[in-house]
Amino acid sequence: MLDLGAPYIQRGIAEILLLAVLAGVLGTWVVLRRLPFYTHAIGTATFPGLVVAGPWGIPAQLAALACALGFGALLERVQRLRRVEPDAAIGLLLVAALAIGVVLASDVYESGAGVDRLLFGSLIALTPLDVWLTAAAAVAALAANAALRRSWLATGFDADGARAAGVATARADRLLLLAVAVAVVVSLDAVGALLVTVVLTVPAATVRLFEPGLRAQQLGTFGLAAAEGLAAIWIADAFNVGPGPALAVLGACLYALAAVVAPRRTLAVAA
């Protein structure tokens, strides 16, 4: 039986509800703007920062944010060269970040068992600071969505037409990528560097199968992410398994189920 009076459970529940806000608000844009691979890559790119944060005595979130922003800037630079396909550039940098993190963890700092926590996080081992940072990120995401929703919508629908209509598409894109990077960083304590997409992509992709409107998509994703997260905490507590992996398996199963029961795509194909 889940002990709702235990502080670590209360923090886990608060964290997952706040992450569900990020999933609903930003996860929806991640899926609509086809950014799941970028999101996964940003999560992985934070791994070297998380490894060195402890030995160097700097806050893990700060090190992770520096890595995420550095990765984003490097990615933009590589893509501007136009010699490498965007997905190939993300793949190359992702593998490089993971390799650097592994070398640092195993050969330089001998991080040992702590690596598991960095890669997969834990919803039931959070500090109050982790929860406060996620709360701040959730508020910022809601504000960004309110201010930039129209720009994100017009740019994602038709960037050329949006630019001609006076929408600052490049700025809107950069702010979306920045918002996703911040969401990734605050998700790390709960789900780790390798499982951020479990929160920021899978619930939104599941709801997307039913082709709802934007607002319904965001609310539905919030509800599904919250339900999956609460169930994962219960599974972790009841069966003594990692909450991150439990959340990943649960998310994948629900996605598969939704893919079977969702109506077939009704939208027209390009003429």
Place this chain on the structure above:
Amino acid sequence: MSAPVVTRELRGGYVRGVDVLGGVEFTVGAGEIAAILGPNGGGKTTLFRALLDELPYRTGTVELAGRPAYVPQTDHARLDFPVSAHDVALMGAYGRTPFYRRVARADRARADEALARVGLAEQAHARFGTLSGGQRQRVLIARALVQDSPVLLLDEPLSGVDRPSAVQIERVFAELQAEGRALLVATHDVAQARGWSRVLCLNHGQVAFGAPATTLTTEVLSRTYGDELVILDGAGQAVCVSHHEHEH
């Protein structure tokens, strides 16, 4: 008052030193429709990018009466996006709406009006991706109408559209012309271009510009289209047969 669209010695392209456009020079007056003719890859879309100030490398002069409204080819728009026809039309007002304000009620009314003008009042709340190709084209034109620009750039708006949509679009063109707006329409349809005010022939540079009656000679069309041209002896006219897959 100067013309809404004036270019002088316009050159440019996507790579430094490699011009896709070479020495383009033309003027389109208020209430005129200019056809932009040319083969695929001949520079029609690149000209629009130059007019929109989006070409990485550009020299020469461009004078416009205001920010042009641009209607891209419909396959540039995402069909799977959760937007209705009304949402898309409303995007024409986003550029003038500060991020901290809701879209003005007047602009919402304008979007309704624009959809009615292109014959889609009843489809206002239909998902964009569920509309036919011709209807989608009309929605994108409605977005340009909401933008309310004196200059409209339309990239092959009549390619691949159904007949009712084509009729509706041509009627809107005539109305916009009567309102004194300048329209630049990229097209492959030479016969249609003969009915408009001006014609600009492009093939990696300007081949000719002027009134259709004097400009659309067999010689000019041959230089513009090369092998893609078919001469119809009976009609005494040159007609372009494009390899563009949407062409009818």
